Amino acid sequence: MLLRIDHVGIACENLEEKIAFYESTFGVTVVSREVNEEQGVKEAMLHVADGEGGGSYIQLLEPLHPDTPVGKFLAKRGEGLHHVAYGVTDVTQALQVIGDTGVRLIDKQPRHGAMGSSIAFLHPKDVGGVLTELVQSP
């Protein structure tokens, strides 16, 4: 069902500073920047490699407001790994299959994600403490 690791989402206080750090430390470059009002984030995708069905990325996330998922995460835990996102062929079908196992779906229907993707989150409490995202590339 899973094609690859699409991206790791990293919560940060200052997006520009963190982009500069990743670019200078790892030699990766930004390929997309977006504000996603629905998710409450300003984000950048930095390309790492290409894999089956699409690339893999580091996603840097700065909250638009404190009262957002990433804002609350920063207040509680500070900067760091926020979620892991797996590439799937069909996110609707993957939600059906995973939901049937009893894992709680944060999103019952796909939503808009970075770079035109369709995304859905699974509850971290049912995935061993890891906020998990499914990503279908456009």
Ligand code: MC0
């Ligand atoms: C919260 N928890 C986490 C977590 N966020 N555990 C692991 N990783 C995370 N990122 C834990 C808390 O520590 C807490 O555990 C419990 O979940 C409830 O958290 P809360 O602080 O009370 O917050 P809730 O319940 O209001 O919301 C948590 C939930 C939410 C995961 C449901 O953040 C959510 O809906 N996330 C999905 C959307 C999202 O994260 N969007 C931003 C990225 P304890 O043990 O203390 O009770 S958007 C994105 O990434 C897009 C742009 C893209 O990829 O393209």
